[in-house]
Amino acid sequence: MTKALRKIVIVGGGSAGWITAAPLARMLCRPGQPDHCEVTLVESAEIGTVGVGEATLPTISFYNQLLGIDEADFLRKTKASFKLGIEFRDWGRVGHQFFHGFGGFGPAMHNRPLWAFWLRLRQQDPNLPSYEEWSTATMMARNHRFMPPQPGEPSPANAFSYAYHFDASLYGAYLRDYALHHGAQRVEGTIVRVETSEQDGFVSALHLSDGRRIEGDLFIDCSGFRALLIDGAMKSPYEDWSRWLPCDRALAVPCARADSMTPYTTSTARSAGWQWRIPLQHRTGNGLVYCSGHLGDDEATDLLLRNLDGEPLDHPRPQRFVTGRRKQAWVKNVVAIGLSSGFLEPLESTSIQLIMDGVSRLTAMLPDRDFAPKLADEFNRQMAYRYESVRDFIILHYKLGERRDSEFWRQCAAMSIPDGLAHQIELFEQTGRVTILEPEGFGEPSWASLYLGLGVMPRRYDPYIDLVDIEQVRRHLWGVRDAIQRAVGRMPTHTEFIAQVVGAQPA
Numbered sequence: 001m002t003k004a005l006r007k008i009v010i011v012g013g014g015s016a017g018w019i020t021a022a023p024l025a026r027m028l029c030r031p032g033q034p035d036h037c038e039v040t041l042v043e044s045a046e047i048g049t050v051g052v053g054e055a056t057l058p059t060i061s062f063y064n065q066l067l068g069i070d071e072a073d074f075l076r077k078t079k080a081s082f083k084l085g086i087e088f089r090d091w092g093r094v095g096h097q098f099f100h101g102f103g104g105f106g107p108a109m110h111n112r113p114l115w116a117f118w119l120r121l122r123q124q125d126p127n128l129p130s131y132e133e134w135s136t137a138t139m140m141a142r143n144h145r146f147m148p149p150q151p152g153e154p155s156p157a158n159a160f161s162y163a164y165h166f167d168a169s170l171y172g173a174y175l176r177d178y179a180l181h182h183g184a185q186r187v188e189g190t191i192v193r194v195e196t197s198e199q200d201g202f203v204s205a206l207h208l209s210d211g212r213r214i215e216g217d218l219f220i221d222c223s224g225f226r227a228l229l230i231d232g233a234m235k236s237p238y239e240d241w242s243r244w245l246p247c248d249r250a251l252a253v254p255c256a257r258a259d260s261m262t263p264y265t266t267s268t269a270r271s272a273g274w275q276w277r278i279p280l281q282h283r284t285g286n287g288l289v290y291c292s293g294h295l296g297d298d299e300a301t302d303l304l305l306r307n308l309d310g311e312p313l314d315h316p317r318p319q320r321f322v323t324g325r326r327k328q329a330w331v332k333n334v335v336a337i338g339l340s341s342g343f344l345e346p347l348e349s350t351s352i353q354l355i356m357d358g359v360s361r362l363t364a365m366l367p368d369r370d371f372a373p374k375l376a377d378e379f380n381r382q383m384a385y386r387y388e389s390v391r392d393f394i395i396l397h398y399k400l401g402e403r404r405d406s407e408f409w410r411q412c413a414a415m416s417i418p419d420g421l422a423h424q425i426e427l428f429e430q431t432g433r434v435t436i437l438e439p440e441g442f443g444e445p446s447w448a449s450l451y452l453g454l455g456v457m458p459r460r461y462d463p464y465i466d467l468v469d470i471e472q473v474r475r476h477l478w479g480v481r482d483a484i485q486r487a488v489g490r491m492p493t494h495t496e497f498i499a500q501v502v503g504a505q506p507a
Contacts, residue, residue, distance in 0.1 A: 003369040005037050009206065009216035011191065011229055013043030015054065015168055016338025016355050017222040018175035021184045022067055023359060029183025039184040042191065042206060042214060054168045054285075055083055055265045055278050055349040058102050058161035063356050067178065076502045077174050078166035079281040082146050082263045082494060084137040086348070088453060090269040092401040098453030099264070100348075101137030103160035104445045106480035110468055114480065115448050117473050119432055119461045131452055134477065135445075136160040136484050141264040145491040146498075156480060157487035163349070165265065165278045165285070187214060194233045202333045202371075203233055217369050220362075221336040225321065225343070230336035236326045244395050244417060245323040246408075247273050247345055251300055252287040252317050256310030263494040267347060268307070271295065272408040274347065275307060281498065284310055289345050294408040321345075325387045330376040335362055342387050347397060348442070350390045357386055357440075389438035392421040393450075400425070400454040425456070432458035 008024060010017050021041050028037035064074065074080060085101035092098065106114040118131045132138045137160035140146060149158040180186060189208035197204050206214040221229035230236045242248060258279070266277040273290030288304040295303075301316050325342030329335065337358040344350055361382055365375045399417055403409040417425075420437055427433050428451050434444045465473075492500070 004035060005217045005367070005369060007038040007040065007216045008218045008220065009214055010039070010041040010220045010222055011206070012222035012224060012338075012340075013041060013172060013176070013186075014222070014224070014338075015172050015175075015352065016224070016340075017041055017043060018172050018179055019063075019352070019355050020220055020222055020337055020359050020362075021179040022175045022182070023063075023363060025179045025182040025184035026067060027363065031183060039179070040187055040214065040216070041179070041184060042187045042189060042208075044190045045188065054171065054352055055086075055165050055276075055346070056163040057349055057353045058163045059353060060163055060356070069178075072501050072503075074164075074166075074174065075281075075498065078164075078170045079283075080164045080166035081261050081279050081281060081498060083163040083165050083265060083349075084141040084146070084160065084263045086265045086267055087141070087262075088267050088269070088397075091267070091274075091397060091403075092454045093403055094405065096455075098449070099132055099135070099138045099141060100446060100449045100453065101132070101135040101141065101160065102162060103135065103137045105131065105134040105448075106136075106156065106159065106477075106484070107154070109473065109476055110464070112462060112465060113444060113448070114477065115445075115452070116432060116462055117465055117468070117477060119458065120465050120470075121473065121477065129481070131448075133481050134484065135449075136487065137162070139484055139488045140491065141262070143488055144260060144262060144494050145488050146263045146494040147491040155487065156484040157490075159484075162263075165280055167280055167282075167285075187212075191228060194229060196233060200332070203229060217333065218367065219334050221334055221340040222338050224339040227326075227336065227340040229334045230326055230329065230331065230340050234328075234331040234334050236328045236331050236336070238322070239324045239327050240322055241324040241391055242322055244391070244415065245345065245398070246291045246293065246411065247289045247323070248321060249292050249297070249300070250287055250289045250319045250321070250345075251304050252285070252319070253304065253308070253315070254283045254285055254313045255308040256313065257281070257283050258309050260493075261495050261498065265349060269403070270303060271406040273300075275304065276346065277309070281502075283313060284308075288316075289347070291408055294406065323391075325384065327384075328376070328380050329358070329383050330379045332376075333367075333371055335379070337362070341383070344387065344390050344394060347394050348390070350394075354386065354390065358383060385438060386440070388418075389441040392418055392424075392437075393442050393446075395421060396425070396447075396450055397454070400451070400456055402455060425451075428458055429456060430459060432461040 010021055025039045030036040087099050089097045115131050122128045136156050191206050192209045193207040195205040203219045261279040268275045272294035275288045278285035290300050321343050329341040338355045365379050367375050398412040434447045
């Protein structure tokens, strides 16, 4: 007979806290039932949250489906827009741009990816259109079109995935209402002391400034960079990755919305970092991630404000950080999720995804009150691997490319990189093969988009491809390209589609 959890306490609201609370409340809150578990979230209005706008990855749809969230309702209440990928400007070299689209590059041939056949044709014809013209998501984005994949026969019109942009504060409020509706409890208060047991060092209660004492069995740290429990009480060490990812500061500011909502995030490389643009229904989220060793704070503020496409709606909000992760995100009866467990700059929109990864793994390994140590060990192993995989994918953006126009970019080009990533890059350069070290991470089309977009053309390609009739290859590629163009041409614009879904023209 297991000793089921009786009370879970989440420290901190915002996106991380309520993303965590919503599925736990849905799963565990059963008032009046013997297996009822109380889910309580403690947050303080005095403590702000990070973020102006949030961009996500397509896997957010699984989270929404798990909760039974209606997409139209979600779009209305979070002022969301759709995201087909990320446009990268000035990354490989100044004046160059490429697109990381969600989805593949058309149907494979002979169990080989279509972009691999594109490499063969390109050797014969240097004027061959870009490989991006075989990505449905990319062509939709370039034309500002959107329509979700339709049920039915496989076709280029369905060969893509999508994610969302949304207002972070509205998203937190949306999930707060969901969690409270499903039985979670919210406590407003400021934590002044964390009480731990003298016998085993477990957290036993939180003490609030007004004298209240909040007991619990499992404590989840969603307190952001403060890491109130995982660092303050459990003393889990932090692994610094700034030798690979030297950016250590960020500024965020919203501006007035442009006339057209682009169905993609924009990332523009700057002299010592990069700038994001996230379009929402009611405004545009903007920010600058930069290295303070190469760019002063005042210079960064001026750079960001000079490159907005609308009037700023607030003063830029600064944030300092050290890229890295907790060596142990689960210690005793404390689990860190979100910024308290680690930070990776939002270059590939992984912040929300890493929160959801943590919640998913925690629900899969939910402990009883005995807290078997091996559960924590396995959770920590999986989350460490996940963070390292995302880290390496982000390093790829900085390491590759031809920019040498500033000390920052020269430093990035010269830096040593993790051995696993070096192997992945060398394999593609030498053979044209993409190897995936973390199956749950970014897939082969994503790695190929980055390699080719940053200018890495392999010296060889898969020799099997030479065994396929060249005319068959040519007919297949051009047929897929034409089908994508026809499908995209029939789609409504992104702005029109959102208006249809939410029932009114976006504000």
